[in-house]
Amino acid sequence: DADVTQTPRNRITKTGKRIMLECSQTKGHDRMYWYRQDPGLGLRLIYYSFDVKDINKGEISDGYSVSRQAQAKFSLSLESAIPNQTALYFCATSDPGQGAGGELFFGEGSRLTVL
Amino acid sequence: GQQVMQIPQYQHVQEGEDFTTYCNSSTTLSNIQWYKQRPGGHPVFLIQLVKSGEVKKQKRLTFQFGEAKKNSSLHITATQTTDVGTYFCADSSGGSNYKLTFGKGTLLTVNP
Numbered sequence: 669d670a671d672v673t674q675t676p677r678n679r680i681t682k683t684g685k686r687i688m689l690e691c692s693q694t695k696g697h698d699r700m701y702w703y704r705q706d707p708g709l710g711l712r713l714i715y716y717s718f719d720v721k722d723i724n725k726g727e728i729s730d731g732y733s734v735s736r737q738a739q740a741k742f743s744l745s746l747e748s749a750i751p752n753q754t755a756l757y758f759c760a761t762s763d764p765g766q767g768a769g770g771e772l773f774f775g776e777g778s779r780l781t782v783l
Numbered sequence: 784g785q786q787v788m789q790i791p792q793y794q795h796v797q798e799g800e801d802f803t804t805y806c807n808s809s810t811t812l813s814n815i816q817w818y819k820q821r822p823g824g825h826p827v828f829l830i831q832l833v834k835s836g837e838v839k840k841q842k843r844l845t846f847q848f849g850e851a852k853k854n855s856s857l858h859i860t861a862t863q864t865t866d867v868g869t870y871f872c873a874d875s876s877g878g879s880n881y882k883l884t885f886g887k888g889t890l891l892t893v894n895p
Contacts, residue, residue: 701882703885708792708887709887710789710871710885710886710887710888711826711871711873711885712885713882713883713884716882724882726882727884758825758826770814770816770831770875770883771816771828771831772816772818772826772828772873772883773828774825774826774827775825776824776825777825
């Protein structure tokens with residue numbers, strides 16, 4: 669089983685709909701992140717959380733919100749989806765106390781299409 | 784986080800040829816991480832460089848961090864079809880070691 673699990677893996681929705689992407693992890697890491705990937709633009713940070721009570725905006729947070737329900741769960745919401753939010757979304761975790769320090773462990777990704 | 788510029792955006796090689804991707808910044812980087820993303824997959828951590836002038840090797844992959852810590856490179860010797868994918872550098876110089884800023888990546892394709 670994957671250490672970082674994202675659901676759904678694929679979603680097609682319509683403009684104006686509310687969408688939630690969920691992420692859960694079994695790695696025991698405090699830090700969790702949501703990134704967005706668009707062709708030719710790399711990975712851009714949407715939100716990140718260093719613990720359950722800590723939520724921080726990334727470089728492209730407009731139009732998104734997050735909820736850190738528990739150490740293991742970090743959800744990304746699009747309150748009113750628009751077509752330019754069509755992208756591949758990645759959840760990631762990190763724990764600098766282990767491994768290389770700051771290394772990100774990514775989920776499999778959630779592909780969202782907004783029509 | 785600061786901007787990291789990665790070049791080239793695309794690179795197509797014949798199997799057996801070498802490949803290099805570069806990551807550049809106008810300001811000093813704290814450390815650089817490199818990731819590989821296979822087609823249809825998710826980014827996977829390769830390595831982290833911290834020290835000025837650092838060179839690390841992983842089999843056919845050689846990673847370098849510039850003396851001024853403003854650039855880094857990933858060199859693959861004698862590419863194989865398994866090397867296909869997008870290679871990203873990521874900088875964590877934004878005042879925290881836990882918020883990475885990624886370059887746009889270099890897509891490597893290998894002709895067998």
